[in-house]
Amino acid sequence: MRNRLFAVAALFESPDKIIKAADAVASQGFRKFDVNTPYPVHGMDKAMKLKPSKLGFVTLFFGLTGTAIGLILTYWTMSVDYPLVIGGKPFFALPAFIPILFELTVLLATLATVFGMFAFFFNLPHNDHPIHDTEYMKMTSYDKYGIYIESADEHFDESKIKRLFTDLGAVKIYDLAYPEKITYPIFEPKFVTFLIITFVAVSGATYLTLNKLLYITPFNWMMDQLREDVQDVSQYLPDQPSMRTPVQGTVARGFIPYPYKGINNPTEVLTNPILPTQENLNLGRKKYLSYCSPCHGNFGNGDSRLRGQFPNPPTLHSKRAREFSDGMIYHIITNGQNVMPSYESQVTREERWAIVNYIRVLQRAKNAQESDLEVAKKEFEKNAAQ
Ligand code: HEC
Numbered sequence: 001m002r003n004r005l006f007a008v009a010a011l012f013e014s015p016d017k018i019i020k021a022a023d024a025v026a027s028q029g030f031r032k033f034d035v036n037t038p039y040p041v042h043g044m045d046k047a048m049k050l051k052p053s054k055l056g057f058v059t060l061f062f063g064l065t066g067t068a069i070g071l072i073l074t075y076w077t078m079s080v081d082y083p084l085v086i087g088g089k090p091f092f093a094l095p096a097f098i099p100i101l102f103e104l105t106v107l108l109a110t111l112a113t114v115f116g117m118f119a120f121f122f123n124l125p126h127n128d129h130p131i132h133d134t135e136y137m138k139m140t141s142y143d144k145y146g147i148y149i150e151s152a153d154e155h156f157d158e159s160k161i162k163r164l165f166t167d168l169g170a171v172k173i174y175d176l177a178y179p180e181k182i183t184y185p186i187f188e189p190k191f192v193t194f195l196i197i198t199f200v201a202v203s204g205a206t207y208l209t210l211n212k213l214l215y216i217t218p219f220n221w222m223m224d225q226l227r228e229d230v231q232d233v234s235q236y237l238p239d240q241p242s243m244r245t246p247v248q249g250t251v252a253r254g255f256i257p258y259p260y261k262g263i264n265n266p267t268e269v270l271t272n273p274i275l276p277t278q279e280n281l282n283l284g285r286k287k288y289l290s291y292c293s294p295c296h297g298n299f300g301n302g303d304s305r306l307r308g309q310f311p312n313p314p315t316l317h318s319k320r321a322r323e324f325s326d327g328m329i330y331h332i333i334t335n336g337q338n339v340m341p342s343y344e345s346q347v348t349r350e351e352r353w354a355i356v357n358y359i360r361v362l363q364r365a366k367n368a369q370e371s372d373l374e375v376a377k378k379e380f381e382k383n384a385a386q
Pocket of ligand 1: 288291292293294295296310311312313314315316318320321329332333337338339340341343347355
């Protein structure tokens with residue numbers, strides 16, 4: 001027995017003929033028909049009298065939905081649920097949220113377009129179009145141009161359509177029937193029942209374990225132990241935070257505190273443990289220029305760039321400063337001196353010694369002796385001779 005007829009289809013030899021056929025079919029008032037060609041044929045939309053696709057509206061709708069979700073999300077999280085001042089901006093700092101709005105708009109719009117295409121063009125959720133797996137389909141993906149009119153069309157008349165196709169110069173005409181219904185074993189009631197029972201059993205067991213069993217002694221011991229939650233009010237010290245500041249004098253592991261902290265004019269200082277290698281001096285120069293030069297000037301002359309905003313420091317080329325031991329300069333960086341603040345937290349220990357070494361270079365350069373010039377002269381002559 002033949003299955004119910006789905007459509008009558010015809011194959012044509014050339015693109016001109018298929019355009020003519022599509023035009024004729026559309027002109028006769030058929031609406032439920034489609035054309036299959038091995039490649040896109042120009043002018044086909046016009047010949048088939050297709051209206052512009054409605055897909056754009058789906059994209060627009062979901063795009064705007066994305067924008068709205070973005071707005072609600074950013075507003076709710078940043079102004080209602082967890083208001084947080086970031087960089088002095090207002091809670092609802094729209095310009096900062098534009099990337100989020102944009103991303104959500106694009107995300108929903110593209111996903112909607114892709115799934116919309118599946119739904120519009122492939123009739124999702126169905127994936128078994130009756131023209132699949134037919135000789136007609138094979139030929140139209142090879143070198144023929146095909147057209148079919150569905151039996152569901154209100155003007156459908158099998159013999160009339162066949163005559164029309166023959167008149168238009170069809171090389172072959174097919175009756176396309178609905179395919180046999182295939183039954184899949186996983187949809188059998190027995191299997192479905194088995195799936196449902198498994199699902200219910202596993203969910204039930206999980207629910208009972210997580211919501212009941214874990215609250216029964218002794219399983220609850222772990223969760224009921226005394227503890228302080230971070231950023232909460234302390235249970236033991238009312239009105240104080242649960243996170244305590246370390247006891248005064250606490251020292252981090254592996255950290256040796258600076259022994260002369262807080263002492264002005266110490267009688268004892270550290271000795272410089274770091275040699276002034278080229279690499280070390282480069283580091284010192286870099287750190288000096290970042291952290292010291294704003295006040296002390298690029299060459300230590302005390303020509304501050306912060307004139308009028310901060311007291312001018314003395315020159316680092318005074319006799320006093322040149323006679324400082326390395327450890328003393330290190331001490332001034334670490335501890336500060338009078339109005340000069342401590343730079344302990346800006347520069348590491350190693351960087352501090354590098355700065356000390358670099359200041360020594362500046363001092364030496366500014367206060368060169370006759371003997372230094374001799375050395376430089378010899379060096380110069382040696383280079384010139386080469
Ligand atoms: C904000 C400005 C400022 C910065 C930055 C600064 N200093 Fe000073 N520094 C001063 C002032 C002001 C004094 C003078 C303090 C005083 O009255 O004893 C001073 C004093 C000194 C002295 C002692 C000079 C002397 O003859 O007593 C040394 C050494 C020194 N600074 C080194 C540094 C080093 C190294 C850095 C970079 C890590 C640095 N300073 C960064 C402002 C600054």
